[in-house]
Amino acid sequence: MAVDTLTVNGAVGVDHDHRESYLTTGHGILSWLFTLDHKRIGVMYLVAILTSFFLGGVFALLVRTELLTPGQTIMTADAYNKMFTLHGAVMIFLFIIPGIPAALGNFVLPLMLGAKDVALPRLNLTSFWFWMIGAVFSLVSIIVGAVDTGWTFYTPYSTTTSTAVISMTLGVFILGFSSIFTGLNFIVTIHKMRPEGMTWFKMPLFLWGLYSTAIIQVLATPVLGITLLLLIAERALGVGIFDPTLGGDPVLYQHFFWFYSHPAVYIMILPAMGIMSELMSVFSHKHIFGYRFIAWSSIAIAIFSFLVWGHHMFTSGQSGLTNMIFSALTFSVAIPSAVKVFNWLATMYKGSIELAAPMLYALSFLFLFAIGGLTGLFLGALSTDVHLHDTYFVVAHFHYVMFGGTVIAFLGGLHYWWPKMFGRMYSERWAQLAALLVFVGFNLTFFTQFVMGSHGMPRRYYNYLEEFTRFHQASTVGSYVLGLGFFIMAGYLIHSLFRGERASANPWGAATLEWETSSPPPANNFDRELIAGDPYDLESLRYEPAIKGWVRKDPTSIVAAEGGAT
Amino acid sequence: MTASRITDHLVGLAGALPDDRSFWMPPQVSTVAQGVDWLFHFILAISVFFFLLIVAVMVVFIIRYRRRGGRAAEPSPSHNMALEVTWTVIPLLLVVAIFGFGFKGYLDMSTPPANAYEILVDAQKWNWSFTYPNGYVDADLHVPVDRPVRLVLSSQDVIHSLYIPSFRIKMDVVPGRYSKAWFEATQPGEYDLFCAEYCGTSHSDMIANVIVHPVGEFETWLEKASNFLETMTPVEAGRKLYQVRGCQQCHSVDGSAKTGPSFLGIFGHEQALADGSSVIADENYIRESILEPQAKVVAGFDPVMPTYQGRLSDPEISAIIEYLKSLDTTTSEE
């Protein structure tokens, strides 16, 4: 125990081999599968979603390869339709939505609160198992003939196609509950388990991100649940709510679907913005600029996200009045997003910018998210959207936001918390190379798609006009570069697990509480009660070359008076 | 820097495009196109400005404040209300303006003039058919130049979406309801019409041509096209109907089975039916199969064909039958 306290203070060199960490307490696969430890659940989630990401990535590369030439290249039209559906469904429901909250959030949130665990550990484990069951159902659908509806499952196509829609939708239905439980857990944890000294506006901004995300998760996901339930009932029984041949209304389905699926976009981006706030501050070694504006803008985005679903339906037969209302409301989301970007930039001002791998991702986020956000303006404006809707312009736009935004931030966060999770450093040089390849590959893949889209190349096309061939080929080449980047990343991250240099408690110089415990943390996170100060007061730290890490100038500053956890 | 590499690359790509279009947009062939493109480039200008601003600031800061030789951060305020309010309000004003322009343009698109020429559009997996006021049906959309045309769209099966990039119009075609779209073409020529809402296997082949006829020529075209039953031989007329009335989406003429049986050499031959019985494919059977597709379904196929009751006239059906006869490879006559 004494050793722990010392190393936690970071005052002496760390010798992990003699220490117990959450990774070493408890052995055997069962000690993982049935753990209530948020850190282990987080790691299991990480493995699970990275597997999904790999799967979705393979589908993506197959799709891009098929599009190298017009007409058939490597697969039939039906195979292609299933391929892009699987890419969408896997990436969205299995990877991006749980990605940051369930994997990184689960690991980091209690640590940032100086807490021992999330408020409801059993629910946390349940959430993970629901994810697994949901994933199984979704993947079973691949075996029993896959799904060819597109990830949006629009009726009446989805109610009439012969493919395995029920299995997939049931899977997504269950994944929905997994997402609800995570969100619910986070809200309760943030409300009830903040440490002494951490008022709402002393919370790290990543927690604000997770909190606003959780609000959307619990309030929007149930609607997805009922929508998919109705869709299943539609197929299995023929209840006819959405089926015109039975007197139903297909446009009503779109209202149902987007009432969830638009807020879901912010489930994806809000935690990413939270990570950005951490990275920009820590790697500029500078206090975040405009904390309150950033915090409030997260809540604002969460609220606005419920008011804009109809902008997916401008050409769907939705009434003109509704179109006008939704177009107007849609632009409201642009404001808080812009505020965040400017505040992140301002954070760099007069900072001491360290271009470590996580920061490289943060910077590419700024670059890519700017493009993604600005191209949203074209789609929010009614007259231009009529032309651009359902073209590659939309595909490019949401990939710039979802990949250029969320995935890039996720990678940034992964590299940022990797040492904390596994107690090892990865190879910085390789990491920077991978970051560069991802950046270049991504732009090559998707910027070309903006041009195709504005020229009228519709999405979800297996075959296309000759004039688009060169764009498609450029895009496909880009996707290969992207793939190579991830291949390298997988390589050095796995390598680091075994050969990586031992990480100190606080290798980056961050002031949030998760860096106050050893890397990797012990099973019960902290051996002392902590009091939280300003999470961005980076002046309170100094670099200690001996341990290649940062330590508090005044180690006692964050130790609660009574000390020692019960 | 990679950004420049990408732009170079794109400039190269732009060469791949037909030269009647700008770098971003297809040719402007409808009255609304100009307004849409104006807004597009207006937003583009704003976007480029802010994008360059953000990247420039970013790059400058990186160079200026790069961490070298333990250079520490210099103190500076951690927030500045005035500044933050400014960059909240400026974007706000801009987006309000963008919304306004977008909405105005949308109103123009969604309110057709009273005197518009009416064409019925019927979408089904996976082809379009266009019905002209005199009842003539064609697989391509022929329209007169400089005259408002109003489309009344309906779908036989799933949701489709009519999209003509050069006209900047798009409208979903939802089963069970009529949707409307209108445009006024401004220059003669041939343009693409896509299905923009995913509708299954051949979604990407659900394409038609839009032919904008010069002044006066449209009427003569319609006149000539309408009485193809007289001007063509029954077999040719039958082939035309086979092509434009959605037969060929499901029935091949080369013997390969698609959604439905191939027409090659079925006429006059015995067909095994789903219910186990069999029937000779004679004139009456074919007529029945067109009007009541579910009555005698050929074994091995699903009863999914929509009825053509009231959608094909007797002469048209006869023409189709003649066409099927012409596909009979053998000489045997029962």
Next chain:
Amino acid sequence: MAGHSHDAHHDPDLAHHFESADQQFQSAKLGMWIFLATEILFFGGLFVAYSVYRSNHPEIFIYGHHFLDKGLGALNTVVLIFSSFTIAWAVRAAQLRQIKLLKLLLVATIACAFVFLGVKYVEYSTKWKHGLLWASKYDPHVEDHGEAPHGGEDEAHGAAEMSAETAPSEGNGGAAAATTAAGSAGTEAGAEIDSGTQETPGTPETSPAGEERSNIPVAAEGPGGLAADDGTADHDEVGDEPRKAQIFFSIYFLMTGLHGIHVIGGIVAMLWLLRCAFRGDFDGGHFTRVDMVALYWHVVDLIWIYLFLLLYLIH
């Protein structure tokens, strides 16, 4: 909610990661309330579907509700409200450690739940007997259509045929519809074309006309012979069947069905409580679980209060 097994603790009910019993209780409670909020939105979807169809086609609800039994509905309402009372009392009992009373009240509540399901069973079986089922199975005693095929797609067609066959029997409304259809199909031969195409441009605009048509209960529209449907509740007032009447029954079965599933869930939860009670888990005054289940059960009751009003008590 116990914490890690390897984490010894003075109070067995307090998880290792909480500082105080109150913090733990409040956490559980907040969690439960959030869950209840999600339940509301989950059911909410069905209420949206209800409102959309009710506001646009009031006639099908006025028509359909005649086939529901107000008496049984009211009975179920009373039963559920009473069960709400018993479980609320159960919470009080748990708080005051009156374990015997607690067990008794839990049993009472479970009994009410079963009565509720019993009544529902009676209602469902009547509907089944008269073929008053959801859209694709909606077949109020028309023998020759008895066998609606299974499976989404086929059903669509089945239904299509069904109505197609009754189309000829339509009155003037039907005739008008036929012309609009001509427009939509747009491929009518000969003279009909003109009428068709002259009609169609109008069709979308003639909203009032269109509305009227769908509202006038034209005799013998839809599956014929329903008007002569016998045996179902207060049949005398039943007018002729409007279009889309099947949607009412789809909504009825979806809403009551989903609610029924929640009732079953409640029964399971309360049986679990009973087991805990017998195991003596509540002897220490640790009543959180009872409180949570009670909250859930009250929401089940709340939802029914609205279902009863919106499905049975249409005027």
Next chain:
Amino acid sequence: MAEHSEGGVHVASLKLLVVVLIALMFGTWLTVSATYVDLGALNIWIGLAIATGKAALVGLYYMHLRWDKPFNAFVFLTAFVLLGLFVGITMMDSAHYQHVIIPDWPNK
């Protein structure tokens, strides 16, 4: 009105629970009998008003919201607000596009 268990949590008095029960039963009777009086469009709103009153009773007393942390009530009510938004906008939109729906599709 109410005793307190050592947990500091509120315990509703039995008397109160019974009173609420009676009120709820009365409400039910009222709702049913209200439907036999023809008030035209008003019926549904009256019905909803009574139902909401009943819901409020259950929420405030049986579910302890009256004595609970206000935030719990806030969470619960948020769900209804959002639901209202969903219902409102969807109803408005559907009402606007009803006239383009082909009454007896797909009979042709």
